[in-house]
Amino acid sequence: MTLSPIDWIIVVVYVVGCLSAGLWMRRFIRGVDDFTIAGREVHVNLGIASLAATEMGLVTVMYTAQLGYEKGFSGEIIGVIMAAAFLLVGLTGFVIRPLRDAGVMTIPELFEKRFGHRVRWLAGVFVALGGLLNMGIFLRLGGDFLVHATGMPASWLESVMTVLLVLVLLYTVLGGMLSVLVTDYLQFILVGLGIVTTSVMVIINIGWTNLITTLQDTWTASGGTLPHPFNPAHPTSFGWGYLIWMFVFQLAVVTTWQTTISRVLATKDSGTATRMYRRVSYYFVGRFLLPGMWGIAAFVYFKQHGGLPAGLNSMTAMPRYLSAVLPIGLMGLLVAAMIAAEMSTISGYMLTWATVIYNDIITPCLRNPLSNKGQLLLTRMILLGIAVFLLFFGLWYQLPGDAWTFLAVTGNIYLASVFTLLIAGLYWPRANATGAYAALLLGAIGPITFLVLAQVMPQHQIPAEVAGGSSFGLAFLGMIVGSLATRAPAPVLNPQPTA
Amino acid sequence: MKDPYVLAWGALLFTSIAWYGFLVFFIGARAGKELKTLIKDLTIARPPEK
Numbered sequence: 001m002t003l004s005p006i007d008w009i010i011v012v013v014y015v016v017g018c019l020s021a022g023l024w025m026r027r028f029i030r031g032v033d034d035f036t037i038a039g040r041e042v043h044v045n046l047g048i049a050s051l052a053a054t055e056m057g058l059v060t061v062m063y064t065a066q067l068g069y070e071k072g073f074s075g076e077i078i079g080v081i082m083a084a085a086f087l088l089v090g091l092t093g094f095v096i097r098p099l100r101d102a103g104v105m106t107i108p109e110l111f112e113k114r115f116g117h118r119v120r121w122l123a124g125v126f127v128a129l130g131g132l133l134n135m136g137i138f139l140r141l142g143g144d145f146l147v148h149a150t151g152m153p154a155s156w157l158e159s160v161m162t163v164l165l166v167l168v169l170l171y172t173v174l175g176g177m178l179s180v181l182v183t184d185y186l187q188f189i190l191v192g193l194g195i196v197t198t199s200v201m202v203i204i205n206i207g208w209t210n211l212i213t214t215l216q217d218t219w220t221a222s223g224g225t226l227p228h229p230f231n232p233a234h235p236t237s238f239g240w241g242y243l244i245w246m247f248v249f250q251l252a253v254v255t256t257w258q259t260t261i262s263r264v265l266a267t268k269d270s271g272t273a274t275r276m277y278r279r280v281s282y283y284f285v286g287r288f289l290l291p292g293m294w295g296i297a298a299f300v301y302f303k304q305h306g307g308l309p310a311g312l313n314s315m316t317a318m319p320r321y322l323s324a325v326l327p328i329g330l331m332g333l334l335v336a337a338m339i340a341a342e343m344s345t346i347s348g349y350m351l352t353w354a355t356v357i358y359n360d361i362i363t364p365c366l367r368n369p370l371s372n373k374g375q376l377l378l379t380r381m382i383l384l385g386i387a388v389f390l391l392f393f394g395l396w397y398q399l400p401g402d403a404w405t406f407l408a409v410t411g412n413i414y415l416a417s418v419f420t421l422l423i424a425g426l427y428w429p430r431a432n433a434t435g436a437y438a439a440l441l442l443g444a445i446g447p448i449t450f451l452v453l454a455q456v457m458p459q460h461q462i463p464a465e466v467a468g469g470s471s472f473g474l475a476f477l478g479m480i481v482g483s484l485a486t487r488a489p490a491p492v493l494n495p496q497p498t499a
Numbered sequence: 500m501k502d503p504y505v506l507a508w509g510a511l512l513f514t515s516i517a518w519y520g521f522l523v524f525f526i527g528a529r530a531g532k533e534l535k536t537l538i539k540d541l542t543i544a545r546p547p548e549k
Binding site: 043046181282290 | 527
């Protein structure tokens with residue numbers, strides 16, 4: 001074990017405090033609206049804290065550090081693109097303003113108004129499928145961090161992550177979005193403190209000049225065969241094709257990713273939502289760049305200390321490096337912060353996908369509406385089911401390539417089609433249900449082919465940018481051709497502002 | 500070290516550290532007040548069940 005008793009005390013105090021706060025909020029839950037969207041009572045700063053905490057998970061820290069380790073600073077360009085997408089949408093209100101004004105609880109619910117209930121159901125299936133697969137690796141990556149940062153035996157990973165999941169499940173099942181908001185707030189503070197202090201310590205430890213010159217020298221010595229550490233558009237790094245896909249992908253993420261949109265839908269009005277987007281935008285540069293820099297520092301550190309030790313890889317090098325260089329107390333703060341990041345992300349994501357399954361897949365199939373208690377019970381049972389799925393999927397699934405690519409491709413299963421449906425539904429009166437079906441099905445082909453090939457024929461893997469980029473192209477093509485080829489009437493959506 | 504890419508990444512990195520530090524205190528304080536108000540409003544609108 002590399003953690004001292006002081007470090008463990010910090011971790012335990014945080015976990016107990018967070019759990020108590022989350023459980024305390026259950027007293028205010030009266031119905032499914034309170035449970036899933038906090039009764040739409042969220043103001044801008046609390047929305048920012050909750051959004052930032054949910055989107056900064058331990059899984060984020062792990063994959064951004066892996067990108068930094070493998071591609072240097074170039075790997076962190078994705079955060080810059082994401083920040084630009086948030087700012088653009090925050091300035092224009094593109095998609096999120098009419099979406100919030102429509103007063104819906106989930107995106108598929110909006111599709112019912114525009115394309116009918118069958119499209120809503122199918123969209124709900126795609127949203128849940130993409131979201132759950134995407135979330136499937138969270139526990140494994142989080143566990144990898146804890147094993148290598150704390151020095152605990154690797155055999156404890158499953159048990160520790162199960163306990164953590166049960167704790168998160170407890171307050172999420174009982175308190176829903178209200179508990180998630182309170183715990184997100186605590187986690188926002190702790191994660192922010194942990195990330196800032198760790199980043200400063202890492203720069204002091206490794207030295208800025210040493211970091212830069214080692215990256216430059218390594219690339220020069222490789223004869224340009226390694227990824228360019230500073231220029232993401234360089235052919236050895238991402239290249240323009242990947243960057244263009246990422247821009248469209250991130251635009252789709254900030255307008256359709258249900259965990260982000262659930263914060264938009266929980267705001268008091270659309271003005272609050274756009275303000276929240278503008279103010280939170282730059283946060284996403286640091287979300288990639290700061291933990292990414294820890295990964296870059298780990299690369300430099302191990303390069304100058306005899307190479308990467310046996311048993312470590314580009315993913316686990318960062319936590320092992322931090323455990324070697326951070327002092328007592330700060331290591332405890334960091335581990336507590338990372339547990340906080342893991343808890344806020346898992347709780348936010350579980351609640352979001354449970355809401356989609358309840359609201360868009362199960363409810364439309366019910367002949368008689370459930371009572372208030374029945375709705376709550378059903379949503380809580382779905383949360384339990386998601387937790388069980390996470391445990392089993394996370395244990396056996398082997399990642400095809402790096403973690404970020406897996407997350408991007410699984411998210412793409414629904415991002416391309418739902419993004420297309422949203423834009424067409426909100427801004428193109430000619431769009432109809434046939435176009436929506438075509439977009440949903442065609443948009444999923446590329447990512448699903450990528451995932452299947454990775455399992456059955458890894459030697460014939462297609463590039464991620466081809467799988468992801470083609471899904472956007474096919475979804476838009478399906479919507480346009482399907483809508484223009486048929487004359488099915490579709491009511492024009494005219495959202496009314498709801499407080 | 501005068502490579503424009505290096506300068507740009509350095510600027511982004513150090514601005515991010517400063518921005519995160521600012522956010523933790525500024526947004527933290529304001530969000531804390533909003534959370535307090537939210538709980539107060541909820542307590543009035545929905546008194547705890549016995």
